[in-house]
Amino acid sequence: MSETATPVAMVNVQIDGEWKQFPKGTRVIEACMQSGKFIPHYCYHPKLSSPGNCRMCLVETGRPKMAPDRQPVLDAEGRPEIAWGPKPEICCSAEVSEGMGVRTTSPLVEECRKGVMEFLLINHPLDCPICDQAGECRLQEFSVEFGKGESRFREEKVKKPKRVDIGERIVLDDERCIMCSRCIRFMKEIANDDVLGFLNRGSHTTLSVYPGKRLDSNYSLNTVDICPVGALTSKDFRFKMRVWFLKETKSIDVNCGMGSNILISSRENVVYRITPRENDFVNSCWMPDSHRLNFHYLNSEARLKDPLVKGEEAPAKWTRAIEAAAGKLRGCDPTKTAMIASARMTNEELFLARRLAEALKIDQFDVLLRPQQGDGFLVSDDGNPNTTGAKLLGMATGKMAGIVSGVESGAIQTLLVLGEDAVDCGISNGALEKLGALVVMGILKTPARGLRMSFCHPARGPRSAAR
């Protein structure tokens, strides 16, 4: 019996005078956004619940005018006439309903936004010049676009804790917090580690970790991403670079087999931060801290910028290094030669490694597999990003144990190591010393291991799994 999808019920909604259809259950703010109407908001986040506590998304709404027979009154075009409500309504938690009307830009709505901005700024410290969020701050942006442009507040601002160390990787500035509760909801609803909450009332409300708790989850830095202001900042990134200088490059996380979508922020070829990029099929809007912080090796002292030839003056010229490697490989005995490639390599690199193995008639080649304990969320059970590619290209052969014992016993005399550290594969330093030829491709020199290099440090972040 073939399965048929249940049709989604659609409702007719009038937004700024235009009638549109939306699936039942759509939040009004989402219906407005889908119609190209931007609604300023702070507490609303599409992946979190909607408590409706910032009031920034106020709009005018109306419901169909009902006749005495409880049927909607229709206009000349057969559409329901709308009875507009006397008060504005937040649109982030309400859902669309049949015959609903929404006004997103009326004078009342504009007045509401000005009022909310004025309240939000009353106690705000406005230390934008030293705030890491400056340049990507929603309070700054909405002040310009929807604020009054002046303050009537002449009293003393409420003072709150600044530079509060609430977690291994997070600093909180309570004066900048606008109490949107996004961070609280993220930790409770997504990271499954309910450690944040509000203390006190009114203008003395402050965000805090619960007594005895810390914001140390391996997903804690997602709270920095979704904090609309500079209240939560990353210890790793704060004061390192003004965000408007950063160039954003779309990429994929290579720390495990999950392939979370990421944005790399860099300036003049130096990476300053990595943040998640939305992809609902892979990582939604999130990523683990341990993965986003594993990039400092790129600028490490051990980074190789030129090739090295053992026993010769460093750095070598590329032509000399290639000639030296080719000299070692040309005419090598294929039965005494092995290649270790990496499931961290791209498909293209793995394809070329396979071509090289074929050209040298090497039969003993493999990649290093990295099974690990995932966290059931965004850290996968596979510590390699491209095990699938290595398998499909025939590079994952299961011959690693034979290669290791061959090198240890001296049966293998020539070894090519591409994108891995042979020691990580289980080969001892002593056995490597005895090889007739060792050719290594990598981006880091590991000082303790002489000329052997590794492609990437293991993830350095904490291991506390969030879920």
Ligand code: SF4
């Ligand atoms: S949070 Fe925004 S408005 Fe507040 S100090 Fe930082 S940049 Fe300025």
Ligand code: SF4
């Ligand atoms: S710290 Fe940021 S995310 Fe958390 S409640 Fe305050 S403003 Fe919202």
Ligand code: FES
């Ligand atoms: S976004 Fe609607 S109340 Fe905050």
